[in-house]
Each structure stands twice: as structure tokens, then as C-alpha cells.
Amino acid sequence: MLTTAVVFNALELGFIYALVAMALFLSFRVLNVADMTTDGAFVLGCAMSATAAVAGHPILGLPMAMLAGAAAGFITAALQTRFGVPSILAGIITNTGLYTVNLAVMGFSSNVPMLKTTTIFTMLRDVMGEKAPYKLVLCAGVTTVVCALLILFLGTRLGLSIRATGDNPDMVRASSINTAFTITVGLCVSNSMTALSGAVLAQYQKSADINLGTGMVVIGLASLIIGESLFGRGGLWRKAVAAVIGSVIYRFIIAIALRANVPSECLKLISACIVALAIAAPTIKANYDFKRRRASAMKGGKGHA
Amino acid sequence: MLDLKNVGKTFNPGTVNEKVALQNVSLHLEAGDFATIVGSNGAGKSTLFNAIAGSFLPDTGTIVLDGRDITLLPDFKRSKTIGRMFQDPLKGTAPNMTIEENLALAFLRASRQTSPFSRISKADRALFAERLAQLGLGLENRMKQPVGLLSGGQRQALTLLMATLVTPKLLLLDEHTAALDPATADKVLELTRQIVSENHITCLMITHNMHDALTLGNRTLMMDSGRIVLDVGGEERAHMTVDGLLDRFAQNAGHALDNDRILLSKQE
Numbered sequence: 319m320l321t322t323a324v325v326f327n328a329l330e331l332g333f334i335y336a337l338v339a340m341a342l343f344l345s346f347r348v349l350n351v352a353d354m355t356t357d358g359a360f361v362l363g364c365a366m367s368a369t370a371a372v373a374g375h376p377i378l379g380l381p382m383a384m385l386a387g388a389a390a391g392f393i394t395a396a397l398q399t400r401f402g403v404p405s406i407l408a409g410i411i412t413n414t415g416l417y418t419v420n421l422a423v424m425g426f427s428s429n430v431p432m433l434k435t436t437t438i439f440t441m442l443r444d445v446m447g448e449k450a451p452y453k454l455v456l457c458a459g460v461t462t463v464v465c466a467l468l469i470l471f472l473g474t475r476l477g478l479s480i481r482a483t484g485d486n487p488d489m490v491r492a493s494s495i496n497t498a499f500t501i502t503v504g505l506c507v508s509n510s511m512t513a514l515s516g517a518v519l520a521q522y523q524k525s526a527d528i529n530l531g532t533g534m535v536v537i538g539l540a541s542l543i544i545g546e547s548l549f550g551r552g553g554l555w556r557k558a559v560a561a562v563i564g565s566v567i568y569r570f571i572i573a574i575a576l577r578a579n580v581p582s583e584c585l586k587l588i589s590a591c592i593v594a595l596a597i598a599a600p601t602i603k604a605n606y607d608f609k610r611r612r613a614s615a616m617k618g619g620k621g622h623a
Numbered sequence: 624m625l626d627l628k629n630v631g632k633t634f635n636p637g638t639v640n641e642k643v644a645l646q647n648v649s650l651h652l653e654a655g656d657f658a659t660i661v662g663s664n665g666a667g668k669s670t671l672f673n674a675i676a677g678s679f680l681p682d683t684g685t686i687v688l689d690g691r692d693i694t695l696l697p698d699f700k701r702s703k704t705i706g707r708m709f710q711d712p713l714k715g716t717a718p719n720m721t722i723e724e725n726l727a728l729a730f731l732r733a734s735r736q737t738s739p740f741s742r743i744s745k746a747d748r749a750l751f752a753e754r755l756a757q758l759g760l761g762l763e764n765r766m767k768q769p770v771g772l773l774s775g776g777q778r779q780a781l782t783l784l785m786a787t788l789v790t791p792k793l794l795l796l797d798e799h800t801a802a803l804d805p806a807t808a809d810k811v812l813e814l815t816r817q818i819v820s821e822n823h824i825t826c827l828m829i830t831h832n833m834h835d836a837l838t839l840g841n842r843t844l845m846m847d848s849g850r851i852v853l854d855v856g857g858e859e860r861a862h863m864t865v866d867g868l869l870d871r872f873a874q875n876a877g878h879a880l881d882n883d884r885i886l887l888s889k890q891e
Contacts, residue, residue: 475731476739478720482728485717489725492715493785494703494732 320573326454328573332566333457334522337515338538339545339561340461340468341508346539347557348472349504350484354409355394356538358416359387359509361531363516365423368430368526376437380517386423387513390416391505399498420528430526437521453522460518464511465562469555471507480504481554512538533586540589541565543596624825625652625793630674630684632849644670645681646849652793657819657826657840658856661833663882667849668829672795675827677701689792703732706786706824708779708799715782718771722762722781725770726751729785754784758814776807780814787818794819796828812839831885833865843868847876 338360345353363383370379390412397408424430442452471477482490483500490497512534520526545564550557572585580588627650634642645667652658662668674681677698685694693701708715716725727743730751748766755763758780762773770778779799786794796815800808816839819826830836836843843860845853845868852875855863863871873879 471740473742474740475727475737475742478724478728479731479739481720481724482717485719486714488709488714489717490728491699492702492707493728494699495728496697496699 320577324573324577326451328569329566330453330457330522331519332569333454333461333562334515334518335537335541335569336461336562336565337464337511337518338534339541339565340465340558341511341515342535342538342542343558343561344468344480344504344508344511346542348481348484349501349508351398351405351501351505352409353391353394353505353508354406354535355390355412355416355505355509356409356512356535357531357533358413358420359390359512359531360516360534361420361526361528362386362390362416362423363513364520364526364530365420365430365516366513367517368432368520369423369425371432371435371437371521372430374436376435376441376521379521380438380514383513383517384510387516388506388510390513391507391509392502394509395498395502395505399501417528424526424528428528430520432521432524432526435524437524438518439521457518457522460514461562464514465558468507468511469558472554472558476500476503533589536586536593537568537589538565540592540596541568543593544568547596624654624656624689625650625675625827626685626687627651627675628685628687630671630681630686632670632674632679632681644849645674647684648849648851649684650844650851650854652825652827654825655823656842657824657828658842658844659836659840660827660829660844660846661831661836661885662846663880663885666846668846669797670849671846672707672797672827672829675701675793676705676707676795704792705795706791706793707795708782708786708797710798710801712775712778712782712802715785716770716778719769721767721769722755722773723748723751723766725781726755726785726788729788733789754788755781758784774807776803776811779803779807779811783811783814783818787822787824790822790824792825794824794826796826798829798831801831831882833868833885837863837865837868845872845875845880847872852876 338356342353342356345351363386366383366386367376367379370376370382394408394412397403397411398405403411421428439453439456442456446452446455472481479490479495480500480503482493482495483497483504487497490500516530519530541564542561543564544567545560545562546557548567549560549563575585575588576582627648630645630648632645634640634644648667648671660668660671673679675686677693677696677700681694685692687693688704717728723743727747730747751766752763755766760777760780762777762781770781773781783799799815800811803811812835818824826840828839830839837860841860842854842856844851853868853871855868855871869880
């Protein structure tokens, strides 16, 4: 059922989207902020990378995408920390504005084809040769490096401050740390990872499209939750690695679904259901336990209620 | 050390919920003063702490700490020199981070020069272990464990250590033992006394225990309706009984103290 090509494809995509899962790990889990900038920042990364590659600078496209993503994160963070916009709304506002920005970056066209363009992938192919698994090496390499840097970063004083901001903001202010600053740094870093994911994806599939980011935040969360529920118990590094593994597993689930002739139009609905169920699971379980207790109490016939 | 001049605060001014929380509060603490504060609910004790710590901007007055006017300074900047503890043991520590990481955050107040990208060093760890050992709770052997695994008393002791790891100019204790069981409360209070006196920390402590209010520290303040109505120290305090204190309060405030918890604790 799964041919080698399909397995490689799922691994490659899994590693690319793992950057989004790690970004959401940082914003959603560590900082405890639901960052809706994700969709727009992803496309921004795609657009920057594609435009740079078409202009002949495929490698430069990656840091440019990260900078642009950080800028988008900065705007969301500024809206919520300096101007009192609720955090979810701040992300949605930035995301809406980014649609125009992304079109502008792509020269006011809804897609950028790169069929004959030199990309980081073709450059590595020329080095490693046609037969080598150069795509997988590149995708896995970028994600591994970013994952290692993220884990190292979260162990630094600044990283500790960011983690504490999500864990107990009162205590952070009492430790002379400015939460506005830590939230800003956290969102800049997470959105630069999201943009990097988009940047690698654009060069991987040789095109950038304005709609690529739709639902990205849900897909990232699905990956994050899958990883957490399977491997996420333990230290910080384990949780970060779990996000990567979750993303790869998610891509395998999608690959199998496509093989089983699930129409690709249905995938977003499936992702949405996975995320809704996973996040609702503890509440559903609590309600179920309560109802069972109540039912058994009623059967007792004493009618305490 | 601490100088409050005519500090006033009214919440929700001009609405039906208007509440005068602080009325022209003036207070002077010498370096090394340890004052306890008692008063009924809503007397303005915690509001006073919030004003000093910078949780809000007072409507009137100035706050000077160690010669520096901090009235307009944001809370996170004040916390560089002001340590604070709350009644709720969950408020002072980050549960998903390890003991060592929590201490490293508290230690940030001292290390303004170090790079934000530096990590917890061996020297830091040794210092943390040494200070943890002084608590006598065995926490020095559990430094890699998340704080969420500790009991309320252990967390409060850790918070006390974090608030004083870098000696603050002022320590604010807001009924920090009230949520603990009596034995643990005694232990944490004893640690407080020890740390405060060893480091000569200027300290304000809110309590509902009249006995503690008279025996701990060197001054007793009583608050009512946003004012400090009584301030006793020295000889007068040394000879004062709980009943004497309550009488003086009734004289100055114009009514008897009506805090059940305080009156109940009187009979202990």
C-alpha cells in the first residue's frame, strides 16, 4: 500500500511541517498564547522564499522568510502587549493584513511558479547526485537543526523567562522580567519558524500559492497533539521532539487516507475533527464520568440529588 | 528605606462601585524595620502592597524606596528590589519548571550583566543547592524536579527563598502562611524570621494572627478603611497585649475590629 516514494514524500512533508508544529509548541504550549498569525506567516514565508529564489537567491530566501515571519509575530505581539488587543484577535488582525502583504510580496499575483528556478533542493541535488535522497536530507536537516536550536534556546535565561511567562505570569513579573518583552520574543521566534516552514515548502514543491496557509494552525495543532499524546511525557526536549514526530505521523495518516481514496478535499475536515476531539477529550471524559456517577447514584434509589 | 507620602487610591471613581481603597497613607520604614500589618477585610492592606509593588498607579502621593522615587516605575522594574509573597502558594512559582529553573529566574534580578543567552552554570547550581539546604526540607536533592510536585508548604518555602535569593531592599509578605497547615505555617514563619534577620531585610508582613502581629518584627501597624490608624513600636509594643492592641484600635478607628479570623485567632 505504501510505496517507497509515498513513504519518502510523507517523511519530507512531515519534517517541513514539523517546523509549524514546533512553532505552535512554543506559542500554544510554552507561552500559552493561541497565535492565529500562523496561517499568514506560513504564506509569507512561502512568498519571500519563492520571490527570492526566482530572483536567483534561493538560500537567502530562507533567512529572509524568517525575518519576515518574525516581523509578523512582532506585530501580533505588539497589538496584544502594547495596545491591549485580545491575543486571538491580535493574531486574526495580523493574519488578515498579511493576505495583502503576501500578495504584494508575490508581485500581486496569487501564485509564483518556480518550475525551472534553482532552489535549495536542486542545488543539493547537483551536489549529492540524482539518486541520493537529497530532499529528505535537506528537510530533515533543517528541522533537526531548528529543533536543536529551539531546545538550547529554551534552556537559556531568556528561554526560561519565556517558559515562565506561559506558566505563571505573576511570578515572572515578581522576578523583574517584562512579560510584554518575553511574549514578543516568543511570538517572533515562533512565527519565524512558521515562515521557515513555508519557505522550505515553497522551494520543495516549486511553487508558492496565496492559499497554502489556510488551516495551517489546525494542521500544526493536530501534529502537536498527536506527538504529545504518543511521546510528549517528560522533559522539554522530549516535548519538542514529540512535535516533530507528531508532524511526521500526521503526514503518514494523510498519505494513507489519500491511498484509501479519501478525497483530498476532505482532509481539512478530518484535521479539524482530530484537533477538536483531542482538545475536547479531557472535558468529554469528565462529563462522561460525572454522568455515570449520577446514573449509579440514581439507581441507588436514595435520591440524594 | 521606604517612604510613602499621602498615597491615595479610589477604584471605579464616579460609579456606584466607587471604593476608596487608600486614603492619604503615609508611612516611613527605617532600613531593617520589620513591621506587621493587621486590619479587617477591605481595610486596604493588600491594596497598600499593590501600590508599593506597582500593580497600579496611585491617584495621589509618592512612593520612595531607598532614596529613589518609584511612584511611576512599572511593576517588573520594581521587583528588581522588592520581593513579594502571596497567600496562595501557587502564585510564586512556575509549576511546570524545575526547582533549579525557578531559582534561576529569581536569580535573574541579580545578574543584569549576564547575557540573556547564558545558561544555568555550575556555580549557580552550587549556590542554589546551598541556599536550598538552609531551608532544611531536602529540596537540594530534588533540583531537577518540577515545582508542581511539591506540597504547598514546600512551594511557599521555595517562594520565600526566591524572593530573598537576591537580598531585596523591601520584602512584602501578604499572609504568606495563611493557606498552610499550622505546623508548616510555623516552619515557614520561622524561616522567614531567620532569613529576614540574617540579611537585615526591611519587611512588611500582613497577618491575621494577633499574636504574630505583636511578637514578630519591631513595629505593628493597624489599618482601617484605607488608613493606617495605629502604629506602635519600641517600649509601648513590648508591653502591649492583644487586648490592649484591640482597645487602641477601637479608640483610633472609632469602632471595634470586626475580622472573625483575627478575633478567632486571638483565642489560640
